[in-house]
Amino acid sequence: MNQQARTIIIDDTTLRDGEQSAGVAFSLDEKLSIARQLAALGVPELEIGIPAMGAQERDEIKALAGLKLSSRLLVWSRMRSDDLQHCLNLGVGLVDLSISASDQHIQHKLKQSRAWVLNTIDYCVKTAVDAGMQVCVGAEDASRADADFLAQMAQTAQAAGACRFRFADTVGIMEPFGVLDAIRKLHSLTDLDIEMHAHDDLGLATANSLAAALAGATHVNTTVNGLGERAGNAALEEVVIGLTQLYGMQTGVDLRSFPALSQQVASASGDTIGSRKSLIGRDVFSHEAGIHVDGLLKDPHNYQGVDPAIVGRSHELVLGKHSGSQGVIHAYQQLGILINRAQAGRLLPVIRQFVSFNKRSPQPPELNQFLSSL
Numbered sequence: 001m002n003q004q005a006r007t008i009i010i011d012d013t014t015l016r017d018g019e020q021s022a023g024v025a026f027s028l029d030e031k032l033s034i035a036r037q038l039a040a041l042g043v044p045e046l047e048i049g050i051p052a053m054g055a056q057e058r059d060e061i062k063a064l065a066g067l068k069l070s071s072r073l074l075v076w077s078r079m080r081s082d083d084l085q086h087c088l089n090l091g092v093g094l095v096d097l098s099i100s101a102s103d104q105h106i107q108h109k110l111k112q113s114r115a116w117v118l119n120t121i122d123y124c125v126k127t128a129v130d131a132g133m134q135v136c137v138g139a140e141d142a143s144r145a146d147a148d149f150l151a152q153m154a155q156t157a158q159a160a161g162a163c164r165f166r167f168a169d170t171v172g173i174m175e176p177f178g179v180l181d182a183i184r185k186l187h188s189l190t191d192l193d194i195e196m197h198a199h200d201d202l203g204l205a206t207a208n209s210l211a212a213a214l215a216g217a218t219h220v221n222t223t224v225n226g227l228g229e230r231a232g233n234a235a236l237e238e239v240v241i242g243l244t245q246l247y248g249m250q251t252g253v254d255l256r257s258f259p260a261l262s263q264q265v266a267s268a269s270g271d272t273i274g275s276r277k278s279l280i281g282r283d284v285f286s287h288e289a290g291i292h293v294d295g296l297l298k299d300p301h302n303y304q305g306v307d308p309a310i311v312g313r314s315h316e317l318v319l320g321k322h323s324g325s326q327g328v329i330h331a332y333q334q335l336g337i338l339i340n341r342a343q344a345g346r347l348l349p350v351i352r353q354f355v356s357f358n359k360r361s362p363q364p365p366e367l368n369q370f371l372s373s374l
Contacts (some may be wrong), residue, residue: 008243009219011195012038012091012236013077014265015064016076018227019267028060030268032067034224037261039069042252043236045219046071047096051086052078058090065091074136079124090129096166097124098138101145101153115150118156119325125160136164136195143169143178147185154190158243162288164193164219169208172231172350176211189215195219198234200226205234210242214276225273225280237262237279237311256312279311285318290324297326319361335364337371342370346374 014034018024026034031048038046046069049061056181065073074094077083086306087095097116106117121137128135139159142150154165167183176183179196186194196212197207198221209220220243226235237258243249262280266273275282285308287293295302296315308314325344328351332339340346350370354362362370 008213009044010251010253011047011219011221012222013340014223014227016047016049017233018223021227024269026268027262035064039071042254043071047074047076050076052083061090067109079120083274085312094134095128096136098140100141101139101150102141103140104144114200121156123161125157125162129161135162136166137162138166138168138169142167143174153190154192158190158192165196165197166195168197169199172199174208175204176207179208180215183212183215183217192217193218197221200231204243206238209234209239213243225262227269255310259312259345285313285317288320289322290327293327294324319351320355
């Protein structure tokens with residue numbers, strides 16, 4: 001298959017699984033703003049809530065639907081008739097009906113049998129389709145399910161009229177090679193679209209999502225900043241850039257305005273972004289080491305694996321303990337001051353001593369003071 005010809009559909013679940021993070025509750029205004037920004041980035045699908053949670057949740061889902069965004073909207077529901085009824089008449093035409101796939105869940109959570117699961121899929125999917133909904137069947141804990149039974153679930157879902165099957169690594173225990181095998185097998189046994197839902201408990205959610213796409217998945221669940229239960233979900237920004245840069249797969253998502261959305265989600269969730277968080281952390285495009293700074297100034301590609309402009313950012317050259325003369329010359333040049341290499345050599349020990357003592361880079365007034373004291 002020519003991977004470069006493929007488009008992967010991002011189904012962002014910041015407003016559903018992201019909000020399920022412990023302690024997170026978005027206001028309606030925050031939800032509306034986040035949804036608008038996701039749509040503006042070109043994210044094609046948004047999972048926006050759980051109707052069975054109550055009347056307020058349903059009213060907020062209606063409000064989101066009322067925005068008439070370019071993104072397709074879906075809601076999440078347990079695969080139960082009573083829950084499904086709450087999903088109707090909300091202005092949302094697609095529902096993810098979720099049911100346990102692993103024997104661990106079937107026996108010890110649902111207290112049921114595999115046959116009961118298959119019968120429930122058949123009944124609930126047909127009921128939803130008859131009500132005018134399109135259905136994605138969510139296989140909860142698919143990563144711990146028997147592969148043959150998972151295939152049976154997908155085939156039952158397809159026969160009942162579902163259009164998509166969601167493979168959920170609910171407890172975040174998979175690794176990319178296992179995902180590649182599992183999705184390839186599923187892809188060979190069903191004509192349904194396949195969606196990957198990865199959790200980051202082992203730090204592999206993005207890698208697992210990319211592996212799923214490589215194996216034939218058509219859709220990938222993400223959240224802004226990787227927000228989500230426990231260690232979070234696959235991060236929207238990582239998955240989009242990974243698919244495009246590593247495999248040439250297209251998503252239609254433009255991340256140049258992403259920093260504003262990233263900061264809003266962080267603020268609304270009360271979840272701080274680590275300074276080294278890939279792509280969006282404060283320091284991930286900062287450079288101090290002399291050899292790196294010198295190389296970047298000669299040609300950014302010398303030490304640039306990802307162009308920061310993709311996410312609306314730029315490189316920052318920072319003076320510190322490991323800076324070299326070229327970095328010092330550049331720092332003063334940014335202040336409109338030209339110094340020579342000999343001056344830079346005399347300034348380096350002063351800068352290194354300052355940084356070691358103050359645990360931060362010197363600011364312009366301090367740089368001026370250093371120079372005047374030479």
